[in-house]
Amino acid sequence: MNKDNCTYKREDYEDLSLRDAQMIMVDILEEVHKLCEKHELKYFLDAGTLIGAVRHKGFIPWDDDVDIGMLREDFNKFLEIAKKELPKHLFLQTFETDEYYDVYPVPCKIRYNDTMFLEEGAKENYEMHNGVYIDIFPYDSLPKHNFIYKIQRALSFNILKSYKRLRDIPEKLSFKNKITFSFYKLVVKMFPNKRRLKFFKFLVKWNDSKSEYMGYGVDTYWSEYVYKKSDYFDLAKLEFEGKFFYAPKNYHAILTQLYGDYMTMPKEEERVWHAKEIKKLKVKKVI
Known part of the structure; x- marks a missing residue:
C-alpha cells in the first residue's frame, strides 16, 4: 500500500466541494464498470445510489457516497482482478490490502488517491487510506433453510x-x-x-447457490433485507450523471421494499450525509 496516500498532513490538503467529490465518485464508478464489462462480471447500483439514478438521474443532491452490489462469485473475482488492473489513481481497500482498515461492515471500498474523506460519527483513523470512495457490497444466496x-x-x-x-x-x-x-x-x-x-x-459455504433469494453478504450487517433474484437479473441500465450503469431489472420492487415511497423527497431534517471533511491534495506549484 502506498503510505503517501493514507498518512495525512492537513496543511497539504485543501477543501473539496461535495459536487467535486461526487464527480470523483463517478470516475471511480466508471473504472469499476469498465473492469466488470471487460471480465463479464455483474454489478448493480444499490441503495441511495439506485434511488438517485431513478429519481434524479444522478446523485441525490445531498448524497456523498456511491453504493454498488455484486453476487459473491462476481465479487470474489472482482477483488482478484482489481488487485492487478485498477488504474494507479485508485486503491482497492479491503481488510487484506489495508491492514489499518476498520470499517467492518463494508468489506470493500475503492478509494481515490490524494483525497481525504472523513465521516461523521466515526473514530478518526489516519493510518488507513481515507480517500473519497465508492462502496462495493457482496450479496449472498440464502441457505436452504x-x-x-x-x-x-x-x-x-x-x-x-x-x-x-x-x-x-x-x-x-x-x-x-x-x-x-x-x-x-x-x-x-x-x-x-x-x-x-x-x-x-x-x-458463506452454508449458502445455496440455487436459492431464488439473495441478501447482503454475511460480512455485512444487513440480514433483514432479502430479495428475489428475479427482481435483479437480467440487469437493466439506468442513467446516472450523464452515463449509464447497471441496475436491478425490477428496481421499483426493490426500492419499495427498502424505502416505501422512494419517489417522494424526504424532509430537510432527514437529509443526512456521511462526510464531516472532504479534501484533496494541493497541487504543488512549479517555480
Missing part, C-alpha cells in the same frame, strides 16, 4: 458488532457497559482479522 440463515447471520453480526463497538468505545463506561465491552473484547480476541475473514468464508 431459514433457521440456518438465522444462525449464520447471528454469528456474523455479533462478530462485526464486537469489532465496531471496540472501535467506537466511549471514554467513560458504566459498570454494566464494562461487562458488555469485556464480551466484545473476548469475541475480537477469538476472531482476529485473519481468523474472522476465514470464518466468514466458512459461513
Whole structure:
C-alpha cells in the first residue's frame, strides 16, 4: 500500500466541494464498470445510489457516497482482478490490502488517491487510506433453510458488532457497559482479522447457490433485507450523471421494499450525509 496516500498532513490538503467529490465518485464508478464489462462480471447500483439514478438521474443532491452490489462469485473475482488492473489513481481497500482498515461492515471500498474523506460519527483513523470512495457490497444466496440463515447471520453480526463497538468505545463506561465491552473484547480476541475473514468464508459455504433469494453478504450487517433474484437479473441500465450503469431489472420492487415511497423527497431534517471533511491534495506549484 502506498503510505503517501493514507498518512495525512492537513496543511497539504485543501477543501473539496461535495459536487467535486461526487464527480470523483463517478470516475471511480466508471473504472469499476469498465473492469466488470471487460471480465463479464455483474454489478448493480444499490441503495441511495439506485434511488438517485431513478429519481434524479444522478446523485441525490445531498448524497456523498456511491453504493454498488455484486453476487459473491462476481465479487470474489472482482477483488482478484482489481488487485492487478485498477488504474494507479485508485486503491482497492479491503481488510487484506489495508491492514489499518476498520470499517467492518463494508468489506470493500475503492478509494481515490490524494483525497481525504472523513465521516461523521466515526473514530478518526489516519493510518488507513481515507480517500473519497465508492462502496462495493457482496450479496449472498440464502441457505436452504431459514433457521440456518438465522444462525449464520447471528454469528456474523455479533462478530462485526464486537469489532465496531471496540472501535467506537466511549471514554467513560458504566459498570454494566464494562461487562458488555469485556464480551466484545473476548469475541475480537477469538476472531482476529485473519481468523474472522476465514470464518466468514466458512459461513458463506452454508449458502445455496440455487436459492431464488439473495441478501447482503454475511460480512455485512444487513440480514433483514432479502430479495428475489428475479427482481435483479437480467440487469437493466439506468442513467446516472450523464452515463449509464447497471441496475436491478425490477428496481421499483426493490426500492419499495427498502424505502416505501422512494419517489417522494424526504424532509430537510432527514437529509443526512456521511462526510464531516472532504479534501484533496494541493497541487504543488512549479517555480
